[in-house]
Amino acid sequence: MTRFQRFPTAPARLVLAWRAAALVAAALIVGGLLALSGRDVFVLGELVLRSTVGSRFGLEDLALFMTPLVLTGAAVTVTSRIGLWNIGGEGQFYLGAIGAAGVGLYMPGPQIVVLPLMALAAIACGMAWIVVPTLARAYAGVSEIITTLLLNFVAGLLTYWLATGPWRDRVTGALASSGRISDAIPELWGVVHWGFPLSLAIAAGLAAIMTWTSWGYEVRVSGANPGAARYAGMPMRGRVIAVMLLSGALAALAGMFEVAGTVHRLQGGMADNFGYLGIVVAVLARRSCLAVIPAALLMALILDAGIVLQTQQLAATAVLAITGLVLLLIAIGDELAHYRPVAPASSTRSGAAA
Amino acid sequence: MEMPSAAPGTPPVLQLVGICKYFPGVIANEDVNLDVRPGEILALLGENGAGKSTLMNVVTGIYQPDAGEMILDGYGAEFASPQEAIRAGVGMVHQHFKLVPAFTVAENIHLGWSETPRNASPAVLEARTRALSEQFGFPVNPSARVEDLSAGEQQRVEILRVLARRARLLILDEPTAVLTPAEARDLFSALRAFRAGGNAVIIISHKLDEVMEISDRVTILRGGRNVGTWETRECSPRMLAATMVGREIVPQDMRARSEGAAPRGVAPELSLRGVSVRDERGVETLSDVTLDVFGGEILGIAGVAGNGQRELTEVLTGLLSPERGEVLLGGQTAPPGADAFARSGVGHIPQDRLHSALAPPLGTTDNMALREYRAPPIGGSGLFRADAALALAREIVGLAEVRIPDFGAPVRNLSGGNQQRLVARREMRIASRVLVAAYPSRGLDIGAIATMHRYFAELRDKGVAIVLVSEDLEELLNLSDRIGVMFHGRLMATLDAEDADIERIGLLMGGRDVGEDVASGGGVA
Ligand SMILES: Nc1ncnc2c1ncn2[C@@H]1O[C@H](COP(=O)(O)OP(=O)(O)O)[C@@H](O)[C@H]1O
Ligand SMILES: [Mg+2]
Numbered sequence: 001m002t003r004f005q006r007f008p009t010a011p012a013r014l015v016l017a018w019r020a021a022a023l024v025a026a027a028l029i030v031g032g033l034l035a036l037s038g039r040d041v042f043v044l045g046e047l048v049l050r051s052t053v054g055s056r057f058g059l060e061d062l063a064l065f066m067t068p069l070v071l072t073g074a075a076v077t078v079t080s081r082i083g084l085w086n087i088g089g090e091g092q093f094y095l096g097a098i099g100a101a102g103v104g105l106y107m108p109g110p111q112i113v114v115l116p117l118m119a120l121a122a123i124a125c126g127m128a129w130i131v132v133p134t135l136a137r138a139y140a141g142v143s144e145i146i147t148t149l150l151l152n153f154v155a156g157l158l159t160y161w162l163a164t165g166p167w168r169d170r171v172t173g174a175l176a177s178s179g180r181i182s183d184a185i186p187e188l189w190g191v192v193h194w195g196f197p198l199s200l201a202i203a204a205g206l207a208a209i210m211t212w213t214s215w216g217y218e219v220r221v222s223g224a225n226p227g228a229a230r231y232a233g234m235p236m237r238g239r240v241i242a243v244m245l246l247s248g249a250l251a252a253l254a255g256m257f258e259v260a261g262t263v264h265r266l267q268g269g270m271a272d273n274f275g276y277l278g279i280v281v282a283v284l285a286r287r288s289c290l291a292v293i294p295a296a297l298l299m300a301l302i303l304d305a306g307i308v309l310q311t312q313q314l315a316a317t318a319v320l321a322i323t324g325l326v327l328l329l330i331a332i333g334d335e336l337a338h339y340r341p342v343a344p345a346s347s348t349r350s351g352a353a354a
Numbered sequence: 355m356e357m358p359s360a361a362p363g364t365p366p367v368l369q370l371v372g373i374c375k376y377f378p379g380v381i382a383n384e385d386v387n388l389d390v391r392p393g394e395i396l397a398l399l400g401e402n403g404a405g406k407s408t409l410m411n412v413v414t415g416i417y418q419p420d421a422g423e424m425i426l427d428g429y430g431a432e433f434a435s436p437q438e439a440i441r442a443g444v445g446m447v448h449q450h451f452k453l454v455p456a457f458t459v460a461e462n463i464h465l466g467w468s469e470t471p472r473n474a475s476p477a478v479l480e481a482r483t484r485a486l487s488e489q490f491g492f493p494v495n496p497s498a499r500v501e502d503l504s505a506g507e508q509q510r511v512e513i514l515r516v517l518a519r520r521a522r523l524l525i526l527d528e529p530t531a532v533l534t535p536a537e538a539r540d541l542f543s544a545l546r547a548f549r550a551g552g553n554a555v556i557i558i559s560h561k562l563d564e565v566m567e568i569s570d571r572v573t574i575l576r577g578g579r580n581v582g583t584w585e586t587r588e589c590s591p592r593m594l595a596a597t598m599v600g601r602e603i604v605p606q607d608m609r610a611r612s613e614g615a616a617p618r619g620v621a622p623e624l625s626l627r628g629v630s631v632r633d634e635r636g637v638e639t640l641s642d643v644t645l646d647v648f649g650g651e652i653l654g655i656a657g658v659a660g661n662g663q664r665e666l667t668e669v670l671t672g673l674l675s676p677e678r679g680e681v682l683l684g685g686q687t688a689p690p691g692a693d694a695f696a697r698s699g700v701g702h703i704p705q706d707r708l709h710s711a712l713a714p715p716l717g718t719t720d721n722m723a724l725r726e727y728r729a730p731p732i733g734g735s736g737l738f739r740a741d742a743a744l745a746l747a748r749e750i751v752g753l754a755e756v757r758i759p760d761f762g763a764p765v766r767n768l769s770g771g772n773q774q775r776l777v778a779r780r781e782m783r784i785a786s787r788v789l790v791a792a793y794p795s796r797g798l799d800i801g802a803i804a805t806m807h808r809y810f811a812e813l814r815d816k817g818v819a820i821v822l823v824s825e826d827l828e829e830l831l832n833l834s835d836r837i838g839v840m841f842h843g844r845l846m847a848t849l850d851a852e853d854a855d856i857e858r859i860g861l862l863m864g865g866r867d868v869g870e871d872v873a874s875g876g877g878v879a
Contacts, residue, residue, distance in 0.1 A: 005418075007378065009763055217727055217738040220720065224713035231673065231702070231710040232724045233693025340378075 010337035015286070018333030023298075026326045044312060048305045058304065060190040064262055065300035068093070070199040071254035072278025073285060073292040073299075074206055075247040079144075080287050081210060082243045083223035088133065088148025089251040090275025091155035092126040096252025098159060099125030100259045101266035104181035105167060114183045119256050126252020127245045129155060134244040138237045144244065152275065160268035167266060178266040185261040195257035200293060202250070207289035219243055251275060277303075280327065286334075302326055365428045366391050367523050367554045368413065368444065373422035375408050377767075378759060381578045382408040386422070388573050388580060390523060395545060395555040397569035397586070399562075399598050401799040402771020405578040406558045407449065410525050414446040415439040437466070445516030446525040449770065449797075450708075451508050455501035459483060459494050463515050483514075490517045491544050504660075506537035513541075517548070524548065525556045530564060531796055534658055534825070542568050560799050562591035574598055599801035608811045608833045609851065616817030618835070619649030621685055623819040624670060624700070624788045629679030631665045631843075640665040641843040642679070647788065647819040652810065654834030654851070655823040656859050659793075662843035663823045664705060667792045670821060671695050671702040684787070696725055701785030703778050705792035705823070711777045714766035718758050721765050722747035722776065725784045754779040755805075770797040778806060785818055792823040807833060827856055841865045 031041045052058040072089040079086040086092075099121035107114060133147035160176070167178040185193040210216035222229040222236050229236045254274060263270055277299055284295035306319035366389035375383040382405045390396045400406050411417045413424065415433025424431050426442060433439040436446070453462050460479040463486065464470040471478060476497070483496035492514045500508060509529060516524060524545075530538040545555055545568060559565055565572060566586060573583040574597050581597060624647045631640035640662045647653050657663060668674035669681060672688065672695030681688040683698055696702070704710045712721050723743040727733050731742040744761060751758050754775040756768070765773060774797055782789060791810070795803040810833060814820055824830050830837055831851060838848040839862035846862045 211740070212738055213736050214727055214733045214738045215736065217720070217723070220716065221713050221724065224715045224720075225709070227710040228713045228724065231692060231704060233672070233691050233696060 004339045004341055006338050007340055010334065014337040014340070015334060018337045019330050022329035022333035023326065026322075026329050029325065030322055044309070047312065048308050051308045052301055052304045056190065060192050061304055062297070062300050063189075063192040063196045065303050066296045067193075067196045067199045067257055067261070068254040068274040069277060069281050069296035069299050070203050070292055071250050071257070072274050073281030073296050074203050074278075074289055075250035075254075076278050076282035077285055077287060077289055077292055078206060078210075078219075078243055078250070079247045080282055081223050082219045082240060083226070084137065084240065084244065085145050085279075086130065086148050086244065086247045086251075087145050087279065088130060088151050088248075088275070089254075089278040090271050090273070091148070091152035092129050092248045092251035093255040093258075093271040093275045094152075094155035094159045095125040095129040096122035096255025097259045097266055097270060098162060098255075099123075099252065100256035101162075101167065101178055101181060104183050104260065105178060105266075111183050115185065115260065118183065118260055119253065122252045122256035122259075123249040126248040126250075126255070129252070130244055130248030134241055134248075137244065138240045156269070156271070159266065159270070163266050163268045169265070176268045181259065181264050183260065184264055185257065191262075193257075193261035195261040199254075199257065202253075203289055203292050210289055215239075215242075251278065254278075284327075284330065364391050364393075366425075367427065369425040370409075370413070371423050371425065373409065373412060373424070374420045375405070375412055375417060375578075376420050378763075380757070380759060381405075383412065383419075383575075383578045386575070386578075386580045388583070390554045390556055392522075392552050392554055393549055394570040395549055395557060395568055397565040397572045398556055398558045398575065399560075399565065399572055399594060400575035401598055401801055402775075402797070403769045404575040404598075404799075406575055407527055407769065408578075409575070410446060410527060410556065410558065413439070414444055414525065440516065440519045440521065443520060443522040444525070445519060445521035445523070447509065447512045447516060447527065447529060449527040449531070451512055453500045453508060453511060455499070457500060458496065459498050459500060459503075459511050460496040462500055462511055463496075463518060467519060469519075486514060486518045490514060491547055492517070506533045506541075509533065509537075509541070513544075521553075523554045523556070525558075527558045528560065528797065529557065530559060530561060538564070560797070562594050562800065565594065566591060576600060595800050598799065608807050609835065612811075612815050615815035616650045618651050619817065619819070621648075622646035622682070623649050623684060624688075624821075625680075625682040625685075626669065626676075627680040627682065629669055629676040629681065631669060631674060632677055633665075639843050640669065640676070643843075643845045644679075645838060645845060645848065647821055649787070649817045649819045650814055651835040652814050652820040652822055652833050653848075654830035654837040655821060655840060656825075656827060656830055656837055657840030657863055659825055661840045661863075663792065663840055665843070666840065667702070667704065667790050667821070667823060670788070670790045671700055673702075693728075696784055697728075699784065699786035699788065701725075701781035701783075701789040703774075703781050703789070703791040703794045705796075707773055707777050708766075712765050712773060715764050717760075717762040718751065718765055718768075718776070719744050719747040719761045722750045722780055725780055750776060750779045750783065771799060771802055774798055775802060775806075778809070782809060782813060785813065788819045788821070789813060790821045790823075793825065794822070795824070795826070795829060803829075827859060830859075831856070839863055 031045065034044060035041045050058065052062060072093060075089050075092070076086055100118040103114065103118045103121045107117065129151060130148065133144045133151070136142035136147055137144045163176055163178050169177055169179045171179055185195050187193050188196065210219065218229065218234045219239055221232065222234060222239050226236060255271065258270060259266060281292060281295045281299050284298065285291035302323050306323065309319055310316055369389040371387055373383055373386040386409060398406050408417065412419050415435045415438050431442060433442065454465065457465065460476065460483040463483050464479050480496035483494065487494050492510045494507065494510050494514060500511065503511070513524070529541060533541065549555060557568065566589070569586045571583055572586050572589055572594065574581050574594070576598065626643050626645050629640060629643045630638060633639050643666065655663060655666065665674060669676055672690065672692040675690055688695065689698070708714055719740070720743070723732055723746060726746060727738060727743070732739050732746060747761055756772045756775055774794070778794055794806055798806065810820055810822070822830065822833060831854065834851045836848055837851055837854050837859065839846045839859055841863060842865065
């Protein structure tokens with residue numbers, strides 16, 4: 001008789017296998033429900049596949065979705081490694097977009113100079129946006145979850161105000177956006193710009209830093225047990241500050257890529273939940289910076305499929321429900337990955353009444 | 355194997371038949387038979403990692419057995435959860451308490467209990483708690499917050515919580531490890547009263563004297579298997595120790611130097627000069643302490659826990675910088691910070707390993723690198739070389755004689771004794787000048803304690819200065835060259851171990867300064 005037992009660790013192999021099963025289950029459930037409501041599941045399925053992974057246009061779209069998701073996902077992941085949660089990716093994304101747009105709109109110059117300046121301005125703005133929660137956390141122990149979250153709303157409104165007020169487009173008179181920024185990140189493949197490979201490289205680089213540097217080790221230990229970090233004389237406060245600023249910078253870079261790579265303007269609402277979805281990506285990635293990449297791919301697939309389904313007259317709320325279902329099933333799969341069969345006792349048993 | 359024969363007419367409260375429990379790569383329990391009868395206290399003995407906690411977790415439904423059965427009052431029983439176990443009258447008080455620190459005693463007693471009256475006011479809960487406390491003879495203060503209680507008081511709350519749910523079998527996992535001797539005495543008289551009511555107790559302990567005093571029968575586990583059950587009055591501590599470890603433990607006088615041992619240093623390795631420390635509430639927790647530790651000696655620190663020992667060890671290891679006074683390392687003003695102390699050769703076995711010495715969710719590799727990750731081969735030029743860290747971890751694990759099936763698996767899953775061995779070995783590696791050890795034998799079995807003492811003696815013979823904080827006077831007298839006694843943050847006196855007797859130390863521990871040659875600031879030899 002084999003028993004299944006819950007183990008405290010889940011091997012990556014099992015997590016992957018269960019997640020694959022979860023995706024299949026989600027597809028079956030959604031397919032079943034759509035069939036019941038009288039839709040042709042195969043036509044819909046084919047359409048979704050063709051317009052995501054099955055065509056060049058779809059692949060380009062996926063890459064464009066993935067770029068900000070990798071960065072905002074990495075932003076949350078780095079804080080989770082030290083035991084904190086930056087919920088303010090959305091706000092830092094906006095600030096990054098503002099910083100980049102400010103430079104792009106008002107500092108003419110050769111592209112080779114302006115683009116790096118846009119990135120630097122974005123990073124500086126993103127860090128500035130997280131600096132108060134950071135210091136409150138490091139010096140007063142104020143929960144960063146609340147402070148970073150609240151600043152999102154401020155950042156969103158600030159962006160609207162700039163895009164419709166002082167920086168509004170005076171050329172075309174578009175209502176909710178700034179003028180067009182001429183400096184753009186060069187394109188690599190269709191509409192996919194260099195921000196895409198760059199974001200993948202950043203995630204890989206972060207993974208390397210977290211695993212192969214003593215800084216990453218200190219972050220790991222501080223996150224696992226602050227008491228042990230103090231005991232070993234690690235500069236805990238310094239690490240918390242550095243990690244949170246890094247997190248703000250990553251989310252802000254996502255905003256810069258979006259401005260300079262895809263939208264080419266500052267627009268109200270342009271963060272489009274990428275900051276919040278970064279939290280989902282981080283949860284899917286289970287604290288691994290490298291796993292952020294496949295997690296962002298999955299998230300991008302879900303977003304993209306959702307858009308396709310909406311064009312087929314599926315309500316936006318139904319799409320949201322499907323997203324929730326996928327995430328729920330994956331969470332269940334993650335839990336199941338903790339269970340493994342244990343060998344039955346028979347082989348070593350000697351007589352009980354010796 | 356010796357099968358205990360039940361006394362005629364009294365079916366055991368609980369009987370275990372052929373219980374097996376496996377973890378990946380570890381046999382925690384195999385083929386364990388055991389019975390407890392009404393009106394008896396059964397002691398469960400065994401080395402660290404012998405599987406005592408696991409077996410009791412199986413009994414109380416935290417784990418499910420992989421084979422074997424449980425018979426309760428003559429009927430087969432299976433518990434899917436501790437709640438089911440307590441409903442059947444089997445309750446356990448764990449090694450690590452499971453109370454809610456921010457709640458009051460009354461709230462903790464009533465938490466998750468079907469008999470808690472709905473919407474009861476705090477006054478009602480407190481009155482009920484007071485009644486229970488009188489009924490079972492466990493004095494508690496119902497309105498106190500658990501976080502403000504001492505370990506002994508918290509334990510009383512835990513026990514009362516179990517008894518209130520009408521437990522007939524009470525399981526205690528190393529209950530006296532955190533108690534002062536007086537608290538342990540109170541606990542034992544309460545257990546005797548509980549037994550007199552026809553109830554049963556299983557008590558896990560490493561302290562053989564206690565086992566001899568309190569238990570009626572003794573069951574010993576070794577390597578997850580039951581090696582036998584005896585009537586306590588037929589046992590001697592020595593025989594129990596030998597059976598537990600599987601070999602004779604010969605008590606040694608650790609104070610004797612080995613041949614070619616480094617002589618006691620002439621200049622102190624580590625010194626405190628008039629050191630005072632205040633806690634965040636402004637209370638002086640360490641007052642004007644002056645002491646010297648010399649290479650090649652063991653300085654024992656005696657005292658009831660909570661009299662400034664924690665602060666003393668933290669100052670001695672650079673974790674706490676004194677508010678007043680000076681810390682000298684090798685005669686020089688010590689560099690600030692725990693990291694600098696560690697690099698100058700100061701090792702530290704702290705009193706709460708899970709809170710400070712280890713990162714429980716991380717693996718053995720990461721945890722063993724904690725002291726040496728900054729320098730090559732692991733560190734250097736900002737890198738962390740995982741392969742070098744793994745090699746170091748393997749080396750420490752080998753020296754500590756711990757079996758680690760998976761170096762990446764969280765150390766939280768190791769038994770308490772194995773965690774302690776790993777920490778001790780890691781710290782002894784870096785302690786080239788000083789080793790500060792706080793309660794190093796807490797939670798260790800006697801075999802492991804003897805080994806640890808031998809290591810300390812070897813370290814001393816190599817010329818390292820050792821500060822040993824302990825509540826166990828016998829341990830201190832057996833190892834130390836000098837003994838300092840702490841009371842209310844003061845070092846009452848430092849005595850030469852040769853002319854220190856237990857009486858005198860006991861009086862000093864209680865704050866009574868009786869010696870003629872005792873300087874108030876702590877004399878130095
Ligand atoms: N959850 C767990 N996962 C893996 N191994 C475990 C777990 N709990 C205990 N063990 C292992 O089982 C053995 C018995 O442990 P334990 O019952 O805690 O011993 P004891 O209480 O007698 O010191 C040890 O080798 C320990 O490392
Ligand atoms: Mg145990």
